[in-house]
Amino acid sequence: MSEKLDVIIFGATGFTGKYTVFEAVSVLQNYRWGIAGRSQEKLENVLQEMGAKAQKNLKDIPIIIADIKNEASLLAMAKRCRVLVNCCGPYRFFGEPVVRACLEAGTHQVDVTGEPQYMETMQLKYNKQAQERKVFIISACGFDSIPADLGVVFIEKNFDGVVNSVESYLQSSVKGNASRGGAGIHYGTWESAVHGLAHSSELKELRKKLYEEKLPKFTPVLKPRPVIFRSEIVNGVCLPFPGPDRSVVMRSQRFLYETEHKRPVQMHTYVTFPSWLAAMLVALLAVSFGFLTKFTFGRRLLLKYPKVFSLGFASHEGPTEARMEQTHFSFIMRAKGWPSSEKLSEPTDQYTDLPTKTLTVKVSGSNPGYGATCVALLSTAVIILKENDKLPGTGGVLPPGAAFAKTSLISELEKHDHGIKFEILANK
Incomplete structure (x- = not known):
C-alpha cells in the first residue's frame, strides 16, 4: 500500500474542490496531500x-480514484489519509457514505456543508461511534460557519467576563467593475440551499431526538429584532440571516455547556443592506424562494x-475569478x-441585573465562498493534524466552535492571503 498521506481533498474537480486544491499549495505546504x-483525467x-x-x-x-457510489473506493480512499477534506456536496445526498467510510477507516473528516439537517442527522446517527473510533467529523468549516462560530470563541476569549448574548451582522460588498453583473455563487451552493430550505421542517423532530433535555433559560433573553429594521450597530437596514450560523453556534454552545458547564x-x-429598498427587494425574493421550495414543481423551477x-x-458557471477576488x-x-x-458561582445561576459590559468585534476577509x-x-x-491533543475528548461529530475552541485555529486562519481576520472594535 502507498505511504499514508496527511490530507486528501475529495471532490477536487468540483467548483469548490478545485479552489481548495489551489489554496492547498500554501496552506498544506508542510504536509503530504x-x-x-x-x-483521472479531470483530476x-x-x-x-x-x-x-x-x-x-x-x-x-498523488491522485486517488474514488466514487461516491462505490463504498469500497471510499473506504480505500479514507484509509490513505489522516484527514479527509470532503468537498463533494450537496451533503444531504453525498455526505453520509463519506462519513461512514471515515469512521470505518479511523480517519478524521472536515467539510463545508451549511445544511443543518445533514449536520444534525450525522451527529444523531454517528456521534457515539465517532467517539468510540476516536474520529472527529466536523462540518460547517467554511464561510458557513467558521466566522460566526469562531467569532463567538474570539469574543469569549477577549470579553473578560460572562457573555450573555451576541448579535451578528453580515455585510458584503463587491468592488470595482466586478460588481457589474455576473454570478455570486456556483450552482452547487444554490442546490444545497434549495434542498435545505425545502426540508427545514425536519429539524424540529430531529432536534427532539438529538437533544432529549432542553437547555435552561438564561435571562435576560435575547429577543429577535423585527423582520426588517435599521441597526444602530452597523448603520444599515437589516434582515434575519437565513444561513446556518445561529444553529451551528447553538450546537457549539450546548456542547460546551454539557461538557464544561459553561453558561451558553x-x-x-x-444580514445588512445599504437601503430600505435593497432590503425589501431581497426580502421579497427570499419569500418567493421559500414558497417555491415547498413544492416539487417549485424546486424543479429553482x-x-x-x-x-x-x-x-x-x-452553473459560478462567479468569475475577478468577482470572487473583489x-x-x-x-x-x-x-x-x-x-x-460580577461572575456567578454556578453557570446555572441567574443574574438579577441587566448586562453592563459590551464588546464589539469584526471578523472579515475576501472571496468568502471560494x-x-x-x-x-x-x-x-x-489543526487536527498538529493540535489533536487540544480537541475535546477523543472524537465526535462536532461543530467547529466546539471542536476548535482551545486550539490556535484563529491564528492559523489569519496567516493566509484568503484567510479570516479577527479584531476588536470596541470594549466597554
Missing part, C-alpha cells in the same frame, strides 16, 4: 490548472433556472454581558 475524485486537469495559477508544479501530487451564549444573526430565480446571483465580507458582532467581577472558505476548510485539517 493528495486529491481524489471519479475521473490531472485540476492539478495542471491550479498549479499554473499557483505557479507551482503539482504533477507529483445566546445569539441572533442578521434548480432548472437558477439565474432567473436568483436574479443572476447563482449559475468580494469582501465582514461580520460585526456585538456582545453583551457582565464583567468578571477563497476564505477553502482556506478555513484546510486550516481545520491542519
Whole structure:
C-alpha cells in the first residue's frame, strides 16, 4: 500500500474542490496531500490548472480514484489519509457514505456543508461511534460557519467576563467593475440551499431526538429584532440571516455547556443592506424562494433556472475569478454581558441585573465562498493534524466552535492571503 498521506481533498474537480486544491499549495505546504475524485483525467486537469495559477508544479501530487457510489473506493480512499477534506456536496445526498467510510477507516473528516439537517442527522446517527473510533467529523468549516462560530470563541476569549448574548451582522460588498453583473455563487451552493430550505421542517423532530433535555433559560433573553429594521450597530437596514450560523453556534454552545458547564451564549444573526429598498427587494425574493421550495414543481423551477430565480446571483458557471477576488465580507458582532467581577458561582445561576459590559468585534476577509472558505476548510485539517491533543475528548461529530475552541485555529486562519481576520472594535 502507498505511504499514508496527511490530507486528501475529495471532490477536487468540483467548483469548490478545485479552489481548495489551489489554496492547498500554501496552506498544506508542510504536509503530504493528495486529491481524489471519479475521473483521472479531470483530476490531472485540476492539478495542471491550479498549479499554473499557483505557479507551482503539482504533477507529483498523488491522485486517488474514488466514487461516491462505490463504498469500497471510499473506504480505500479514507484509509490513505489522516484527514479527509470532503468537498463533494450537496451533503444531504453525498455526505453520509463519506462519513461512514471515515469512521470505518479511523480517519478524521472536515467539510463545508451549511445544511443543518445533514449536520444534525450525522451527529444523531454517528456521534457515539465517532467517539468510540476516536474520529472527529466536523462540518460547517467554511464561510458557513467558521466566522460566526469562531467569532463567538474570539469574543469569549477577549470579553473578560460572562457573555450573555451576541448579535451578528453580515455585510458584503463587491468592488470595482466586478460588481457589474455576473454570478455570486456556483450552482452547487444554490442546490444545497434549495434542498435545505425545502426540508427545514425536519429539524424540529430531529432536534427532539438529538437533544432529549432542553437547555435552561438564561435571562435576560435575547429577543429577535423585527423582520426588517435599521441597526444602530452597523448603520444599515437589516434582515434575519437565513444561513446556518445561529444553529451551528447553538450546537457549539450546548456542547460546551454539557461538557464544561459553561453558561451558553445566546445569539441572533442578521444580514445588512445599504437601503430600505435593497432590503425589501431581497426580502421579497427570499419569500418567493421559500414558497417555491415547498413544492416539487417549485424546486424543479429553482434548480432548472437558477439565474432567473436568483436574479443572476447563482449559475452553473459560478462567479468569475475577478468577482470572487473583489468580494469582501465582514461580520460585526456585538456582545453583551457582565464583567468578571460580577461572575456567578454556578453557570446555572441567574443574574438579577441587566448586562453592563459590551464588546464589539469584526471578523472579515475576501472571496468568502471560494477563497476564505477553502482556506478555513484546510486550516481545520491542519489543526487536527498538529493540535489533536487540544480537541475535546477523543472524537465526535462536532461543530467547529466546539471542536476548535482551545486550539490556535484563529491564528492559523489569519496567516493566509484568503484567510479570516479577527479584531476588536470596541470594549466597554
